[in-house]
Amino acid sequence: MTETGASRRPLVVLDGVDKHFGALHVLKHVDLSVGEGEVVVVIGPSGSGKSTLCRTINRLETIDAGTITLDGRPLPSEGKEPGPAARRRRHGVPVVQPVRAQDRARQRDARADPGARHLEGRRRGARPRACSNGSASTSRRASTPRRLSGGQQQRVAIARALAMDPKVMLFDEPTSALDPEMINEVLDTMTSLARSGMTMVVVTHEMGFARRAADRVVFMADGEIVEQAEPETFFTAPRSDRAKDFLSKILSH
Numbered sequence: 474m475t476e477t478g479a480s481r482r483p484l485v486v487l488d489g490v491d492k493h494f495g496a497l498h499v500l501k502h503v504d505l506s507v508g509e510g511e512v513v514v515v516i517g518p519s520g521s522g523k524s525t526l527c528r529t530i531n532r533l534e535t536i537d538a539g540t541i542t543l544d545g546r547p548l549p550s551e552g553k554e555p556g557p558a559a560r561r562r563r564h565g566v567p568v569v570q571p572v573r574a575q576d577r578a579r580q581r582d583a584r585a586d587p588g589a590r591h592l593e594g595r596r597r598g599a600r601p602r603a604c605s606n607g608s609a610s611t612s613r614r615a616s617t618p619r620r621l622s623g624g625q626q627q628r629v630a631i632a633r634a635l636a637m638d639p640k641v642m643l644f645d646e647p648t649s650a651l652d653p654e655m656i657n658e659v660l661d662t663m664t665s666l667a668r669s670g671m672t673m674v675v676v677t678h679e680m681g682f683a684r685r686a687a688d689r690v691v692f693m694a695d696g697e698i699v700e701q702a703e704p705e706t707f708f709t710a711p712r713s714d715r716a717k718d719f720l721s722k723i724l725s726h
């Protein structure tokens with residue numbers, strides 16, 4: 474039986490977190506504890522606050538009220554450190570986000586048009602940087618991420634994040650901008666990571682991944698955590714009408 478968050482050592486703890494964007498109340502008194510080695514998949518309708526939740530954990534977004542602690546240490550208040558990048562480095566909570574659409578368009582242009590490829594090479598600079606991706610082949614290692622496919626770029630992003638030796642990794646819809654055939658290779662990498670014991674918070678619409686790799690599914694709607702359960706329980710017997718409605722829509726596709 475899967476160990477639930479309650480029986481693990483708390484690693485990431487959100488306590489009464491509120492977040493507004495102007496008049497929009499995006500996170501409403503959110504309480505969430507992620508245990509060490511736990512894989513939490515966050516799902517819910519568009520606009521429910523999933524990405525914002527993820528972004529508050531690594532301080533890409535500030536919060537208005539409540540606390541977030543990482544391994545018992547509170548995240549700093551806004552203004553006490555130089556900037557978001559420095560905060561992320563210090564706290565070591567990497568987030569893997571979608572491959573940017575513009576990068577993918579540029580790759581397609583470069584493949585289709587030698588002139589564009591030349592320009593693309595100039596844009597990158599004279600010498601490609603090596604990337605320390607243990608899963609990449611030797612020839613791929615000499616490539617810069619922009620020469621790689623979207624799926625390979627995401628695997629490099631995951632490898633780079635792992636190089637930070639993080640206590641927890643965040644994934645914010647990492648497969649959302651990928652071509653369908655590349656989605657599975659990224660999900661396989663994430664599944665391996667989950668099975669290796671990495672603590673992960675994953676915002677995704679990939680329900681197969683949630684069933685396969687999650688210890689717990691957190692369902693959000695309108696800025697609130699409406700319910701949370703082990704995947705089988707959630708997918709076969711959701712309790713709330715919101716979750717039933719959401720699942721009926723996505724699972725019927």
Ligand SMILES: Nc1ncnc2c1ncn2[C@@H]1O[C@H](COP(=O)(O)OP(=O)(O)OP(=O)(O)O)[C@@H](O)[C@H]1O
Nearest residue numbers: 494495497499517518519520521522523524525526
């Ligand atoms: N920087 C911002 N400024 C203003 N409003 C924002 C900002 N970021 C997000 N929002 C709004 O906050 C709400 C929650 O957005 P969020 O991206 O967290 O939702 P989500 O559940 O991840 O949605 P999706 O599944 O579509 O990505 C949405 O109404 C969104 O438009």
